[in-house]
Amino acid sequence: AQKITQTQPGMFVQEKEAVTLDCTYDTSDPSYGLFWYKQPSSGEMIFLIYQGSYDQQNATEGRYSLNFQKARKSANLVISASQLGDSAMYFCAMREGVGGGADGLTFGKGTHLIIQP
Amino acid sequence: NAGVTQTPKFRVLKTGQSMTLLCAQDMNHEYMYWYRQDPGMGLRLIHYSVGEGTTAKGEVPDGYNVSRLKKQNFLLGLESAAPSQTSVYFCASTKSFSNTEAFFGQGTRLTVV
Numbered sequence: 137a138q139k140i141t142q143t144q145p146g147m148f149v150q151e152k153e154a155v156t157l158d159c160t161y162d163t164s165d166p167s168y169g170l171f172w173y174k175q176p177s178s179g180e181m182i183f184l185i186y187q188g189s190y191d192q193q194n195a196t197e198g199r200y201s202l203n204f205q206k207a208r209k210s211a212n213l214v215i216s217a218s219q220l221g222d223s224a225m226y227f228c229a230m231r232e233g234v235g236g237g238a239d240g241l242t243f244g245k246g247t248h249l250i251i252q253p
Numbered sequence: 254n255a256g257v258t259q260t261p262k263f264r265v266l267k268t269g270q271s272m273t274l275l276c277a278q279d280m281n282h283e284y285m286y287w288y289r290q291d292p293g294m295g296l297r298l299i300h301y302s303v304g305e306g307t308t309a310k311g312e313v314p315d316g317y318n319v320s321r322l323k324k325q326n327f328l329l330g331l332e333s334a335a336p337s338q339t340s341v342y343f344c345a346s347t348k349s350f351s352n353t354e355a356f357f358g359q360g361t362r363l364t365v366v
Contacts, residue, residue, distance in 0.1 A: 140295075171354065171355075173357075179341065179359065179360050179362075180357065180359050180360065181296075181343060181345075181357035181360075183354040183355070183356075186353065186354060227295060227296070229296075239298070239301060239309070239311070240286045240288075240298040240301050240311060240345075240355075241286075241296075241298075241345075241355055242298075243288075243295035243296040243297070244295055245293060245294060245295040246295055
């Protein structure tokens with residue numbers, strides 16, 4: 137079974153609209169972290185937001201927020217007031233907590249977001 | 254503030270040739286990782302290291318070797334390149350024992366012909 141599932145291969149959104157990118161995860165570890173990265177066409181990986189499994193509140197970073205629903209094992213990224221520069225690939229990733237999460241991040245296959253003017 | 258630097262950025266190899274990708278980080282991070290990114294597959298972990306002198310296999314280690322002789326450097330080697338190793342390779346590093354972000358290098362685009 138996939139550990140990280142992103143069900144939207146591609147999305148088209150009008151500029152200034154809010155966007156929700158879906159992510160569900162699968163783990164039996166009680167301690168884990170969830171991450172979202174942005175990859176523009178230039179190729180670099182840009183960290184957006186992090187949510188820990190024990191965090192009581194949903195994470196927010198500027199226009200980005202993470203809708204964390206632990207019982208449903210979902211960690212959707214919400215981008216408010218989308219901009220043309222938000223067009224990119226977006227990856228959800230998880231680090232499981234055993235050993236401090238030394239063995240890296242597990243990534244989903246990504247969602248290609250295109251913002252239309 | 255260089256962060257994570259990968260060398261080279263692009264490379265074309267012939268089948269059977271060998272090469273080494275270098276990853277250098279200046280943040281004194283304990284953990285370092287090599288990932289590969291293929292179309293439609295996301296990033297997959299090749300090998301990782303939890304400290305100087307240590308390495309471990311990730312999800313897709315076959316055909317690759319790694320070394321971490323110095324804390325700041327993590328080398329990825331291909332002894333006999335195959336077309337299936339055509340990919341974009343990313344190095345990343347994180348602090349130890351902390352659920353914080355991984356810092357990524359800019360990627361190396363490798364083509365094996």
